[in-house]
Amino acid sequence: MKIAIHGRNFNESARPFIENMFNELAKREIDVSLSPTFRTFLDQQEIIHKTSLVYDKPEDLDGTKLVVSMGGDGTLLETISHVGAKEIPAIGINVGRLGFLATVPPERISDMITALDNGQYRIDERTLVAIDNADLFDGINFGLNDFTITKTDTSSMITVHTYLNDEFLNSYWADGLIISTPTGSTGYSLSCGGPVLVPHSQNFIVTPISPHNLNVRPLVVEDTAVLRLEVKSRSNNFLISLDARSRIVDENTQLTIRKANFRARLIKMLDDSFLNTLRSKLSWGLDMRN
Template identity: 55%
Template structure:
């Protein structure tokens, strides 16, 4: 097997898990490539790793059979940007906290590798957002798995987010901001601002205001073939924008268009790992003495 690895800074609790994974890969004779920044972290922590090469960008990432994301959900979102249009299968190992996207436990690594070698897995295709603007704010990595968010940069005043749907005016949201989410992102920031949980393959986007001034303004679900345009009006003349884990402060003269990306992300699912099971276990559904 050819395995690429990406991860976040280690802790005393996760060091043993990473070493165990690398040991398993070495025992199985896997060809390993590690993200350059992660490789440096492993060296600093004294973790031995039998890598054959390093990669720094999508251009020099080899044709891996699987790309392992070692960390939490934020690490997996970052890994999606490393893979991009190449659509390599991503395996999420959870050494973080919640692990809604990265669902494989460290103690399940050996069993997971057995399943991968024997073809006992499925690929869960997830829709990505594509964000267009006239200044290349995200420097070529203008796609995301979870959401695109516009928020205010100061504490005192709201912003107004003027929004169009397929060229038709939708609403001017007087609020702290606006979340445009994929179904995958519906269980993230979107959920915390009152949005619905949307199953991954329902071909929808969710538009959800953050702390709207008008309480009758509610989240809306639209088809993911839609083009959503936003323009911000702010007293401070700027706003904070974020695309998954990447954020920047920009001036409010920039207009953004959000649409479905031409390619998706492929998440590896192994035995018993389903979206509904994740809902029950991660959101504590069913923890009721009547069940």
């Protein structure tokens, strides 16, 4: 079996679990390739990984059965961008903070490797949001969580003229606008008042960021919808983001947002439940009096 691993830096407390992971992978004779940044970090930390293989582009992942993300949710988002349309399944080991997407704790890495080796897992397919202007992000024009428009200055709001399937929806006078997938509903959209959607809901959420008109609320639309956005700003530009990737564009740039024609495939352990994650990560039902 051939796998790939992408990661960021992690706390020293996770070191023994990481070292044990590489030992187990070597013992099982599993071929491993590393992302360049993670390979550099491991070498700097003098962690023995016993592999010289590095992947630098999606084509290098040909023949790879799965990709392991080692970090937090942001690292898993990066991993999905590496995989792209190849739809290679990915699993996240949480050596970060929240761990909404990366749900395998470091102390369960050995259990994870055994389950992966024995095929004891399920594949969870997730919708991706995509922008038609592929050149804006060097061809990586999709995101697992959300697409976001925000202002670039610290004071003036922007106006986002929004069309749903070519029909005028609204002019959002706000700090920005979020187009979120169900996966991203527990992220930025949630902090701006958006609803939580279960992962397989066939919807997008249109969530304004600090709207000037308090009657404006998040809107749930079908994920087959096409959203066209025109932005006006006093600074003549605005910031766009796809998950962790962002750039400033000119206000004359028109944007068309739709569902990507491929999906992210997340590996979940058989005892991994989205509802359990909601309760534990968002402290639902927690009463300090008990």
